[in-house]
Amino acid sequence: MSKTKKTTEPLRIGILRGQENSFPEGLIANINRVAKEKGKNIVAEFIKIGGLKMAEETPYAVILDRISHEIPHYRAYLKLAALGGTYIVNNPFWWSADDKFFNYSLATKMGIPVPKTIILPSNQHPPNTTSESMRNLIYPMDWKGYFDYVGFPLWMKPFDGGGWKHVYKIHNPNEFFEKYNQTGTICMVMQEGIEFSEYYRCYCVGKKKVHIMPYEPRNPHHLRYQASFAPSEKMKAMLEDYCIRLCEALGYDLNTLEFAVRDGVPYAIDYMNPAPDADYHSVGHENYTWIITTMTEFLMDKAEEVAEKGSLMSKEMRWSSWLTAKA
Numbered sequence: 047m048s049k050t051k052k053t054t055e056p057l058r059i060g061i062l063r064g065q066e067n068s069f070p071e072g073l074i075a076n077i078n079r080v081a082k083e084k085g086k087n088i089v090a091e092f093i094k095i096g097g098l099k100m101a102e103e104t105p106y107a108v109i110l111d112r113i114s115h116e117i118p119h120y121r122a123y124l125k126l127a128a129l130g131g132t133y134i135v136n137n138p139f140w141w142s143a144d145d146k147f148f149n150y151s152l153a154t155k156m157g158i159p160v161p162k163t164i165i166l167p168s169n170q171h172p173p174n175t176t177s178e179s180m181r182n183l184i185y186p187m188d189w190k191g192y193f194d195y196v197g198f199p200l201w202m203k204p205f206d207g208g209g210w211k212h213v214y215k216i217h218n219p220n221e222f223f224e225k226y227n228q229t230g231t232i233c234m235v236m237q238e239g240i241e242f243s244e245y246y247r248c249y250c251v252g253k254k255k256v257h258i259m260p261y262e263p264r265n266p267h268h269l270r271y272q273a274s275f276a277p278s279e280k281m282k283a284m285l286e287d288y289c290i291r292l293c294e295a296l297g298y299d300l301n302t303l304e305f306a307v308r309d310g311v312p313y314a315i316d317y318m319n320p321a322p323d324a325d326y327h328s329v330g331h332e333n334y335t336w337i338i339t340t341m342t343e344f345l346m347d348k349a350e351e352v353a354e355k356g357s358l359m360s361k362e363m364r365w366s367s368w369l370t371a372k373a
Contacts, residue, residue: 057086057349060093060106060132062120064113068334069324073110076342088346095123102126107352108133108345110300112321115141131357133348135299136320144296145206146318147235152295158288159313161238161306162196165205168231192236193219199239204232206318215239240313242306244275249322249337250289250301252344257336258285259329261304271330284312292317300341 059077063070070092077090093109104127111134114120124138147165154160167183193200202225203213212232214225226234247261260273277285289303292314302322305312326334352358 054087056089057107057353058105059088059090059345059349060104060109061090062093062095062109062111062113062124064116066112066325068326069337070110070112072326072334072338073341073345076338077346080342081346086346086350088349090345093123095120098123098126101129103130104132106132107349108135110135110341110345111138111141114138115321131352133352133358135345135348136301137297140297141320144318144320146203146316147205149292149296149318150235150237150314153292153314153317156291156295158292159311161201161240161313161315163235163237164192164196165233165235166226168233169226169229170231172231189219193222196236196238199241201237201239202226202229202234203237205235206233240306240308240315242308242313244277244281244307245273246277246281246285246305246307246312248285248289248303248305249333249340250293250298250303251337251340252299253290253293255340255344256286256289257333257340258282259333267328271328271333281307281310281312288312288314289317299344 061070061074074090074092077088080086081088081090093106104123106127109124109127109132111120111124114124121138121142124134128134128138147163150160150163167180171177171180198217200216200222201213202216202222204211207213212229212234216222216225216236222236245261245263247259249255249257249259251257258277259271260276262270262273265272285305288305289301292303293299293301296317298320300320300322301317302319303317304315306315307313323329324334324337329337348358
């Protein structure tokens with residue numbers, strides 16, 4: 047679409063989803079309802095993808111990505127859509143490059159408290175490598191120095207994983223090596239265990255709006271959003287500040303950020319969640335309603351901004367001069 051040519055074609059918001067149902071279906075229904083009520087020429091729909099031709103245009107002003115981290119073909123589609131000027135939530139280029147260990151280092155540089163963390167080489171050789179490939183690796187490793195730095199109990203988890211997969215709480219060196227020897231080729235981090243009195247999971251949308259959810263990870267999964275604590279006004283202010291600053295630095299328009307509070311200090315534990323849990327049956331009615339309402343507003347605003355200004359993708363990309371305006 048040309049910025050100077052009027053069109054009756056609606057602004058399209060595409061949703062790329064995986065196995066989840068309640069959030070993407072509820073979001074599409076709400077966007078279309080709000081658009082109709084407000085008389086806006088905006089349509090939300092699920093995306094269908096087949097084989098892709100080089101430089102093929104997509105019809106979407108905005109796409110919300112919920113699954114491309116697990117489907118390489120979808121990630122390729124999103125990069126192609128970005129080249130055509132579509133605004134992607136979240137940016138597939140940054141998401142592809144991001145990892146939790148970098149995020150911990152970034153937060154430290156920003157002055158945001160994080161647990162002491164060390165990244166470890168994989169326990170087994172990565173595919174297509176041999177012992178000669180590992181000749182730059184220090185051997186033997188300074189395990190005692192690592193344990194002294196992080197302390198016990200500690201947590202061991204993938205440096206770029208999610209969904210509580212391959213996450214272990216470790217109480218002593220013997221237990222550490224027992225678990226580490228089970229991690230195969232996964233690159234892991236070992237991290238200081240924060241014995242917390244409060245724990246919060248926070249939605250952040252558009253790098254501006256924050257929704258703080260008391261969260262109790264020690265409860266059974268279906269009861270984790272039923273916590274016995276609530277943030278003070280001072281804690282709310284700190285959490286909102288940290289969430290916005292981190293999402294601005296990471297470039298995420300949709301994220302959840304988790305904080306463990308020890309002695310009144312919120313430690314950023316996990317804040318690389320570009321496709322965060324938003325299932326009704328998981329997060330509950332109040333949290334689900336907030337994220338549906340807030341994402342509806344954000345995606346519709348972005349679609350209209352693309353129509354007005356053209357591509358909003360980062361101009362720092364080397365190929366940015368080839369971006370195609372969507373309006």
